[in-house]
Amino acid sequence: MKWFSPWRSLGLSALLLSACVSPSEDLRGLGEQPPLNGAVFVTGGAFLTGRTAEDATFGELADGTAAPAASREVMPIADFVDVLMRSKVFQHVAVDSDAESRRRVSQLMLAGATDALFSELLERVRMQGFDYVLVVEELRDGPIEMQGTNGRWPVTFATWILLGVGALIPDRTFESRATLRVTLRELQMGRPLHESLLDAGTVDLALVERTDFWGLLSSILVPPFWVGDDRAAVKNSVGTTTQRRLLLRLARELKSESVRQRLRERAAADVTMSETAEGWKVIVTALEGLSVARLRGHAKLDAVAADTFAAVLLSSVKVDAGRYRYEALLPTMASGERVQVLVGTLRGGVASATFSPGSR
Numbered sequence: 001m002k003w004f005s006p007w008r009s010l011g012l013s014a015l016l017l018s019a020c021v022s023p024s025e026d027l028r029g030l031g032e033q034p035p036l037n038g039a040v041f042v043t044g045g046a047f048l049t050g051r052t053a054e055d056a057t058f059g060e061l062a063d064g065t066a067a068p069a070a071s072r073e074v075m076p077i078a079d080f081v082d083v084l085m086r087s088k089v090f091q092h093v094a095v096d097s098d099a100e101s102r103r104r105v106s107q108l109m110l111a112g113a114t115d116a117l118f119s120e121l122l123e124r125v126r127m128q129g130f131d132y133v134l135v136v137e138e139l140r141d142g143p144i145e146m147q148g149t150n151g152r153w154p155v156t157f158a159t160w161i162l163l164g165v166g167a168l169i170p171d172r173t174f175e176s177r178a179t180l181r182v183t184l185r186e187l188q189m190g191r192p193l194h195e196s197l198l199d200a201g202t203v204d205l206a207l208v209e210r211t212d213f214w215g216l217l218s219s220i221l222v223p224p225f226w227v228g229d230d231r232a233a234v235k236n237s238v239g240t241t242t243q244r245r246l247l248l249r250l251a252r253e254l255k256s257e258s259v260r261q262r263l264r265e266r267a268a269a270d271v272t273m274s275e276t277a278e279g280w281k282v283i284v285t286a287l288e289g290l291s292v293a294r295l296r297g298h299a300k301l302d303a304v305a306a307d308t309f310a311a312v313l314l315s316s317v318k319v320d321a322g323r324y325r326y327e328a329l330l331p332t333m334a335s336g337e338r339v340q341v342l343v344g345t346l347r348g349g350v351a352s353a354t355f356s357p358g359s360r
Contacts, residue, residue: 027251075243084134106135109138122187173204174210180196200241290344296339
């Protein structure tokens, strides 16, 4: 039976490789990258829109009835906050706890309009010390398309013949056409700084994920890739994977270098911080001069220290190649705590950034 060992090793290796990377590991790797220098307030929600259909990813309820458009929040807003925090996308994340307010904001964004409620929200978020508002605007439903048996079928066949576990190999590919729209907006007028339109891509399912008890039973007699799919099982598996991937892709996109560059280009001023031998130094560069600066932080940061920092920053102006440069050391009492630096330009532009100097 020497011939059996290589095939057995092949089957066991395939099983291990199919589950070697977990979403938690992906988030840990993402969290090792530096966060964006900002505090974000999350509102809106993944309220379902789009025409429901028999093959829709989310639009049909468990009892078989179609869900009205925008009637339910498919992905809890807490899941967005969780993935943003665990992947350390921003320096600080908070969420709108008012479900009706979130739903109203989502509806306004879909209509391409704003009202007094949104303006009040922006003002309140500014006063609370945030730099951005992240609006989950829409989860647009779409059908689940079956792409057919994929290239893993030889491994499935080998493990089915030799080990009897071919049902655990992802051998059939599906794709959800559902999309998630999220915008990152500035807090003065609510204008979008970055827009994400995300999809989940293809999903490979094993027989145990795409069929029912009778399908598993029939795999005793025929190879798993010949066994038909159970619609409810496919819907559940693809829907769960789609939600997880949308969240992960949102975090990855927001933390990408292209988004960092876009935020710098669209800001009235670029506010950064670096550690020096003298302490933590804030550096501001802009195409026009600054008219005002402010430092906000925790209770230990007294008003005198904050005013002194602002005065030193504004007086440090240097002009180089048509750009204005300012720098000042943070008060020593600010180290280890979250602080926000706000600046205003002569033409009325506003920029802010949040840092956690010296903290993990």
